[in-house]
Amino acid sequence: MGTKGKVIKCKAAVAWEAGKPLCIEEVEVAPPKAHEVRVQIIATAVCHSDHHPIDPKAEETFLPVILGHEGAGIVESVGPGVTGFKPGDKVIPLYTPQCKKCKLCLSPHTNFCEKLNLTKSPLLDQELMEDKSSRFTCKGKPIYHFFGTSTFSQYTVVSDKNLAKIDDDANLERVCLLGCGFSTGYGAALNTAKVTPGSTCAVFGLGGVGRLSAIMGCKVAGASRIIAIDINSEKFTKAKALGATDCLNPRDLDKRVQEVIIEMTNGGVDFALDCAGGSEAMRAALDCVRVGWGSCTLIGVAMGDKGLTISPLELIMGRTINGSSFGGWKSVDSVPKLVADYKNKKFDLDALVTHTLPFDKINEAFDLLHQGKSIRTVLIF
CATH class of the missing domain: 3.40.50.720 (NAD(P)-binding Rossmann-like Domain)
Incomplete structure (x- = not known):
């Protein structure tokens, strides 16, 4: 029996309160609506930015929330109007969208997109889907999205403008780093500076x-x-x-x-x-x-x-x-090329992964990050 069009129950790490560890919960993930894609996350890394919304110093945040924005996975199903993706495609969710139609996307001077609310902090944007509702529910309560990606869930729903299709033979446990960390620093040197x-x-x-x-x-x-x-x-x-x-x-x-x-x-x-x-x-x-x-x-x-x-x-x-944000890369266009560069050994992502842990140990991954004992920890579902 397929899952298309049905609610999927799966494992996710939910942040219920600021300053508290994440809780592994069973969540319900709704089917994708128009121009949305539901993705099975295979691997996700932990970034400092994933802690910002639950940092007690944060001036504003949205809770409860499913964090995570450095992930890679496989398309499970697509919503109406989606033409660029199909079930089985390997993909990387992107917190920096690229609609390819707005004034910003058409400009060579920026990698921002008008899909983002540029009057807000990017850390606080994309907390809901475009219809202002969530695709996540836990214990009867709606759960906020994060960065439009929420990769700390075994299944997530993203806009088709926040997703890059990548090569079928890509190593998802490594190219997940291209969703933020590696692309950000590498591109800042090449594209911005x-x-x-x-x-x-x-x-x-x-x-x-x-x-x-x-x-x-x-x-x-x-x-x-x-x-x-x-x-x-x-x-x-x-x-x-x-x-x-x-x-x-x-x-x-x-x-x-x-x-x-x-x-x-x-x-x-x-x-x-x-x-x-x-x-x-x-x-x-x-x-x-x-x-x-x-x-x-x-x-x-x-x-x-x-x-x-x-x-x-x-x-x-x-x-x-x-x-520099996301290294200046036009996300949908550039991430597949970065995947190809990794495959062609132009740079080494392997050297950056210091720990690989099962997803259930996500709080241990945050501890390693805060203690300076890890560069990147990759979590596997």
Whole structure:
């Protein structure tokens, strides 16, 4: 008996309260409506952004919610009007949609889409489907979606504009990382910062795939010197294996890290990428870029942080500052190409997965992340 058109009962991790562990529950997943796709998630990774909605510091959030946005799976069924997907297709859900029709999608200058409510934080958008209802129910209560993906569920429903079809032979336990972490850091170096051959780079924060993939992006772009900065020196071995030439721990220095970088590079780096997101790291990243043409790209987000205050003089002196979301990739178009690049060994996702656990151990995966003991943990249903 098939499941098309029927409610599916399955396992999911539900966040009922901020600051509390996720609860493994049986949830009901409704069939997809028009232009929606129901996906069986095979593998999902755990990202820092998955913790933001349940962080007690969060100013606004939607609870209860099924989190998760780095997943890969197989199409179970499609709703009316869906033409680009069929049952059995391997896919990656995307928190950055691409409708290919709006003014933003048609512009080469951005990877945003008007499907997103750009007046809100992306962390708080796509908490419901386009008809403003949820496809998840648990214990008789509707459950919010997250990022339009909700990959912490064995089955999820996504818009057909938030989904990329990938090669049938793709390794889902690895390419799930392309849903956020790897694509974000790698693309920030290549697409947003536009790191140039022979340049010098500084990457702040090595806490997750996004950070180490920024180093990988700098290396692929041809940077001659890549300085990795983190307060956990245990991450330096991996950073050097992936392309870092120098590593600095600010806690081991007798002066500010930006001052050390300026001395090391005789005036500052050409490109700095801040993947940590805190005001101190953002300040250091901007300070360490060279006067005249230095570029600072902000990638990370720190909940409850006071942000960065900038003097006009800092930019008048030729420095530039920008931000990057999902690495600047046009999601539906680019993710299948990134899958192909992984298959062709252009980059190594295997090196970024430090732990593989059964889905039931999702809270252990979060513990490993917060303790700095993992780069990425992949959960298998």
